[in-house]
Amino acid sequence: MTGECRVERLAKRVAGTPRELRTDRLLLRRWVPADREPFAALNADPKVAEYLPGALSRKESDAMIKRLEGHFNRHGFGFWALEIRDGLCAGFEAHFTPCVEIGWCLGPTHWGRGYATEGARAALAFGFDVLGLEEIVSFTVPGNAASRRVMEKIGMTTDPADDFDHPSLAEGDPLRRHLLYRISAPAGQTKTA
Numbered sequence: 001m002t003g004e005c006r007v008e009r010l011a012k013r014v015a016g017t018p019r020e021l022r023t024d025r026l027l028l029r030r031w032v033p034a035d036r037e038p039f040a041a042l043n044a045d046p047k048v049a050e051y052l053p054g055a056l057s058r059k060e061s062d063a064m065i066k067r068l069e070g071h072f073n074r075h076g077f078g079f080w081a082l083e084i085r086d087g088l089c090a091g092f093e094a095h096f097t098p099c100v101e102i103g104w105c106l107g108p109t110h111w112g113r114g115y116a117t118e119g120a121r122a123a124l125a126f127g128f129d130v131l132g133l134e135e136i137v138s139f140t141v142p143g144n145a146a147s148r149r150v151m152e153k154i155g156m157t158t159d160p161a162d163d164f165d166h167p168s169l170a171e172g173d174p175l176r177r178h179l180l181y182r183i184s185a186p187a188g189q190t191k192t193a
């Protein structure tokens with residue numbers, strides 16, 4: 001079974017379902033032009049990029065929004081823009097691909113308030129309840145304690161046998177080694193992907 005066939009099947013399940021998710025404090029929504037500037041500022045921030053392959057230029061950041069929106073247009077789901085109601089953040093081959101990944105990236109002024117965990121729980125529920133996924137993965141470097149904590153708080157677990165070298169990072173890069181976290185659908189809830 002190829003990844004592409006699988007994603008097409010997932011896309012059919014999304015048809016007719018809400019394109020936005022709401023939690024108590026957050027709106028997970030599609031990307032709009034007004035997101036470009038704050039997203040570029042976020043992606044240029046060295047604190048945000050500390051555990052990522054590198055800070056992004058404005059052009060690279062805009063291109064990422066285009067890719068994220070392109071995924072939504074083709075498949076009906078993807079990485080949402082995270083808006084605080086009153087913000088955000090994969091393709092390569094590895095031993096665990098094809099997969100569906102969950103990830104997060106917030107501006108530093110919003111860290112430590114549980115937003116990433118809250119948004120991630122809503123996104124996981126969407127992945128299992130609406131998409132009927134069997135498994136969702138996430139990955140980060142060993143030193144990204146905040147991100148690992150979010151993964152653990154939402155019930156993901158890691159196994160040293162799953163550790164891998166990120167293919168986008170060169171040999172010798174201190175951020176190359178990654179930990180893989182996985183979570184399976186609640187029992188009895190999967191549809192065949």
Ligand SMILES: CC(C)(COP(=O)(O)OP(=O)(O)OC[C@H]1O[C@@H](n2cnc3c(N)ncnc32)[C@H](O)[C@@H]1OP(=O)(O)O)[C@@H](O)C(=O)NCCC(=O)NCCS
Pocket residue numbers: 047048049051052089103104105106107110111112113114115116117118139140141144145146147149150
């Ligand atoms: C990772 C990130 C999204 C977390 O966002 P957040 O909204 O602060 O996350 P939450 O508040 O939901 O949870 C963070 C948890 O990590 C813990 N934490 C934060 N920094 C930590 C550290 N240095 N060591 C140990 N735990 C830490 C917090 O205490 C909290 O756990 P708790 O609820 O048990 O106290 C945010 O730090 C970020 O955007 N970082 C830059 C981009 C990035 O690295 N993204 C992940 C790529 S894999």
